[in-house]
Amino acid sequence: MAGELAGKVAAVTGAGSGIGLASSRAMLAAGAHVVAVDRDERALGAIRDEFGDAASTLAVDLLDPQACAALAPRIIEAAGRIDIFHANAGSYIGGNLVDADGAAIDRMLNLNVNVVMKNVRDVLPHMMERKSGDIVVTSSLAAHYPTPWEPVYASSKWAIDCFVQTVRRQVFKDGIRVGSISPGPVITALIADWPADKLAEAKASGSLLEPEEVANVILFMLTRPRGMTIRDVVMLPSNFDL
Template sequence: MAEELAGKVAAVTGAGSGIGRASAQAMLAAGARVVLVDRDEAATNAIREQYGENAIPLTIDLLDPQDCATLLPKILEAAGGLDIFHANAGSYIGGDLVDADNAAIDRMISLNVSTVMKNVHDVLPHMIEQGAGDILVTSSVAGHYPVPWESVYSASKWAITSFVQTVRRQANKHGVRVGSVSPGPVNSALLADWPEENLRKAVESGSIMEPAEIAEALMFMLTRPRNVTVRDVVILPTNFDI
């Protein structure tokens, strides 16, 4: 992947850990300057220390509407442009609906759906004006299959699947590619909320991927010729039973 993204400016939300961190690291390794958007300042500063000035920490709380609205201006101020936007930040609720907390539902829908829509809404005009860009969204296999123990989470990701496919059709005539990556279980902080029995079975069967494997799929999407759009990649552990 060396230098395939040289000269590009990318921004990744939820860049402090998991898929977001792996995505940012892959783009940095490919020569991009990457704005690391996360509310965890220590996590993004650690990436900066590892990769140097091409890694640009940006502390934003995306669940704060006023802070969220500053995303694009702060990216442009920090990096001078934006070619690639990876909307990755998200949260998870598993288990039976009757056991879910209403406040947690509100938070997850806000982060997984509303925030993604607002972020894409805000960065898209900039990319349309420059006549090129890539927008990638972290979705989930749960956005394609009704996972029985993920009723709320699945609903949020089905919404994002629809959003990505409609915006893709609106943006492609402007030279902006829009696509999503839809992983199965990934070894990240989100799995802490998995039902314990399901997590145990997944670990025992080897049905969990590493974030770097998702980042490889994202890099494949980004490095296709401009006349090719990979609209959605569903990536699963081979042993995952869905």
């Protein structure tokens, strides 16, 4: 798909690793200028080394309310506009609810739900004024299936899936497409908190996805004709249900 995003500006949160990094690479290869957003300065440095002038980087702690509110203006200042916004940053809590730390629950719900809502809200006026734009939110298979080993995480993704579906219906008239990608378990740092036996079982059975596989689907969503919206994609390893 080389060149299919030529001239576009794509901003990706949580771009320093995992799905965010893979998504950034895929959109860069398709010709977009990527604004990589992450709190990890070292990861952003690696992105600058890899991408060169084809990327801009912004060090942002999205859990800082002032930094979060300044994100959209900073992206526009860095790259001139926002054609694509990939709301990817998130965190994970697994295990039994009774064992979950209260502060960790607050942090995860804030990042997975509140920050996504505020980021999308802040990007929309810019896209609405231009009558064009694409928003993709990283959701999860957990938004579609009540996974018993991750009730807090799954609840955050159920909430954000509802958000994506309702916002889509508000802004389609403005030429803006809103969709979500809901992968099954992906080999990223997020699943390091899985119960050890569950993680070992998934690795042994080939029941994990690579971040690049998710990025390829995101690129497919973004490169459809403007009259078509790929609104929700659920993807999982074929062995997942074994």
